[in-house]
Amino acid sequence: MMNCTFVSIYQFGMSMLTYKEGCSCCPRKCDVRKDSLELGFCNTTDHPMISSIFLHNGEEPIISGNKGICNVFFAHCNLRCVYCQNYQISQNDGFEESWLMSVETAADRIIEILNKGVNLLGFVSPSHQIPQMLRIVDELRLRRYKPIIVYNSNGYDSVSTLRVLEGIVDVYLPDFKYFSNDLAREYSGVTDYFEVASKALREMYRQKGSTILLGDDGLIESGMVVRHLVLPGSTDDSVSVLEFIADEISPSLHISLMSQYYPTEKVCNTFPLNRKISKSEYLKVVSKLEVLGFKGWIQDIDSSDLYRPDFNKKNPFSG
Numbered sequence: 432m433m434n435c436t437f438v439s440i441y442q443f444g445m446s447m448l449t450y451k452e453g454c455s456c457c458p459r460k461c462d463v464r465k466d467s468l469e470l471g472f473c474n475t476t477d478h479p480m481i482s483s484i485f486l487h488n489g490e491e492p493i494i495s496g497n498k499g500i501c502n503v504f505f506a507h508c509n510l511r512c513v514y515c516q517n518y519q520i521s522q523n524d525g526f527e528e529s530w531l532m533s534v535e536t537a538a539d540r541i542i543e544i545l546n547k548g549v550n551l552l553g554f555v556s557p558s559h560q561i562p563q564m565l566r567i568v569d570e571l572r573l574r575r576y577k578p579i580i581v582y583n584s585n586g587y588d589s590v591s592t593l594r595v596l597e598g599i600v601d602v603y604l605p606d607f608k609y610f611s612n613d614l615a616r617e618y619s620g621v622t623d624y625f626e627v628a629s630k631a632l633r634e635m636y637r638q639k640g641s642t643i644l645l646g647d648d649g650l651i652e653s654g655m656v657v658r659h660l661v662l663p664g665s666t667d668d669s670v671s672v673l674e675f676i677a678d679e680i681s682p683s684l685h686i687s688l689m690s691q692y693y694p695t696e697k698v699c700n701t702f703p704l705n706r707k708i709s710k711s712e713y714l715k716v717v718s719k720l721e722v723l724g725f726k727g728w729i730q731d732i733d734s735s736d737l738y739r740p741d742f743n744k745k746n747p748f749s750g
Contacts, residue, residue, distance in 0.1 A: 454471055455589070455591075456558070456559065456560075456561040456562065456589065456592050457473075457509045457558045457559050457561075457587065457588065457589055457592065458509070458587055458588070458589050458623075458627045459471065459472050459473075459509055459559075460589075461473075472509060472559075473507045473508065473509050473559035473560075474507055474524075475506070475507050475559060475560060476531075477562065477563070478531050478532075478533075478563070479505075479531070479532050479533070479534060479537055479560065479563040479566070479567065480505060480506040480507060480527075480530045480531055480532070480560065480563075481503060481504065481505055481506060481530060481532045481537060482504045482505070482506040482519075482520040482527075482530050482742050483502075483503075483504040483520075483742060483745075483746075483747055484501070484502070484503050484504070484537065484540040484541060484544070485501075485502060485544075485745065485746045485747070485748075486498075486499040486500070486501060486502075486544050486547070486549065486746070487499055487500050487501075487502040487553070487746075487748060488748075489737070489738060489748050490502075490553070491656060491687050491728050492728070493643070493645060493649065493650055493651045493656075494551060494553070494581065494602070494604070494650070494651055494656075495551075496648065496649065496650045498547070498548060498549050499549060500549065500551040500552070500553050500581065501541055501544040501545060501549050501551065501552050501553065501578070502553040502554075502555050502583075503537065503541065503552070503553065503554050503555065503567070504517070504520065504555045504556065504742075504747075505554065505555065505556045505557055505559070505560045505563075505564075506520045506521075506527065506530040507520070507521060507522075507556075507559065508521040508522075508556050508558075508559065508585065509558050509559040509585075509587055510585050510587055510619045510620065510621060511619060511620040512585075512608075512618060512619045512620075513618055513619075513697060513698055513701070513704070514618065514662070514692070514694070514695060514697070514698050514704050515695070515697075516691075516693070516695060516738065516739065516740060517556075517740060517742065518695055518697055519740075519741070519742040519743070520742050521556065534563075534566045534567055534570050535570065537567050537570075538567060538570040538571055538574065541567070541571065541576075542571070542574065542576060545576055545578055549578075550578050550579055550650075551578060551579045551581055551602075551650060551651075552571075552578040552579065552580055552581065553581040553583050553604070554580070554581070554582060554583060555583045556583070556584065556585065557582060557583070557584060558584050558585065558587060558588050558589075558592075561592055561595075561596075565599070568580060568599065579601045579602060579650075579651070579652055579653075580599060580600050580601045580602070581600075581601070581602040581604055581651075582596065582600040582602065582603050582604060582605075583604040583605075584603075584604070584605050584606065585605070585606045585608065586605040586606040586607050586608060586624075586627075586628035586631055586632065587621065587624060587627055587628060587631070588605070588627070588628075588631040589627075589631070590630050590631060590634045593631060593634045593635060593638070594634065597638050600638075601651075601652060601653050602639075602651050602652075602653065602654055602655070602656070603635040603638070603639055603654075603655040603656075604655075604656050604658065605628070605631065605632060605635060605655075605657060605658065606628075606657075606658045606659070606660065607628055607629075607632060607657050607658070607659055607672055607676065608624060608628070608659070608660070608672075609624050609625060609628075609668060609672070610625060610668050610671035610672045610675060611625070611668050611671070612624060612625050612626075614665060614668055618662075618704075629675070629679070629680075632657065632676070632680055633680060635655050636655060636680050636681060636684070638655075639653065639654050639655040640654075640655070640681075641655070641681045641683035641684050641685070642654060643655075643656070643685060654685070655684065655685070656684075656685045656686070656687055656727065657676065657684055657685070657686050657687070658686075658687045658689060659672055659673070659686065659687070659688055659689065660689045660691070660692055661688065661689065661690055661692065661708050661712065661713055661716050662692055662704070662708065663692065663703045663704060663706050663707065663708045663709070663712065664702075664703030664704075664712075665703075666708075666712045666715050666716055669716045669719075670715070670716060670719045673686070673716070673719050673720055673723055673725070674719070674723070676725075677723040677724075677725070682723055682724050682725060683726070684725065684726075684727075685725070685726050685727040685728075686720060686725045686726070686727035686728075687727055687728045687730075688716065688717065688720055688727065688728070688729045688730065689730050689734070690708060690713050690729075690730040690731065690732050690734050690735065691730055691734040691735050691737070691738040692707060692708055692735060693707055693735040693736075693738075693739065694706060694707070707735050708732075708735075710732050713732050717729055
């Protein structure tokens with residue numbers, strides 16, 4: 432039950448992020464007044480811009496379990512990954528009016544799923560819409576819903592923003608995409624990914640450590656899982672990513688190693704992104720993961736055929 436000492440986390444977050452004075456919630460720090468309809472790099476306003484809210488069964492076992500997780504997919508992104516499997520919603524091209532959603536409507540749709548016995552709520556690609564995310568969580572709490580909050584980001588996160596989220600986010604699920612900034616520049620359009628993401632991971636680790644807390648149902652209630660997608664032709668970089676995490680953060684972190692890369696229509700003519708990863712490439716990275724002693728999950732090499740979303744569907748990951 433909610434008591435009279437309840438404080439709006441949205442107002443707290445807003446004051447810390449200085450959103451009304453100029454957006455600084457992600458590392459790009461565009462400093463635009465979104466409440467006055469200025470658009471920064473991510474091409475969003477101060478209203479939630481959401482492409483899909485649905486029950487997702489394709490996450491790590493401790494996250495989706497048998498019932499799935501309620502995932503909120505924010506539209507647009509603060510990166511421009513040329514190979515993004517979610518390119519239909521992430522490329523910041525234009526301004527899709529249908530993606531504008533009120534906080535109340537978002538909460539209504541989330542609650543429909545939570546009422547099915549689901550208690551995990553994932554915010555996917557939230558880095559550029561943190562104030563909007565906080566408003567949704569705030570609305571849920573006002574309605575006496577307090578699900579486990581999963582922050583599923585690309586790793587290009589601001590440390591100051593992550594500090595605002597301490598005590599609000601239960602589970603951090605970041606990507607750690609690259610060790611090489613040359614690769615980050617070529618594939619994602621940023622020259623400082625490694626510096627930014629490594630600091631972000633350190634902050635998440637400070638908040639959560641390497642221990643994962645599970646509920647009686649075997650699902651995660653608190654902790655941190657780092658995802659890494661192996662890209663074709665980039666296995667040496669993947670090895671460097673794993674070595675950095677082990678040497679500089681913790682070899683006890685849980686890693687989700689992903690083989691699901693496939694070439695979308697955006698990169699079908701771009702070498703080496705125009706092919707899937709080979710079995711030998713993937714096994715090289717898996718071997719390093721095992722040598723370093725990480726815990727976690729390894730996708731099957733054929734996973735690239737299973738994760739091909741279509742965001743024109745109500746459930747983008749349905750068959």
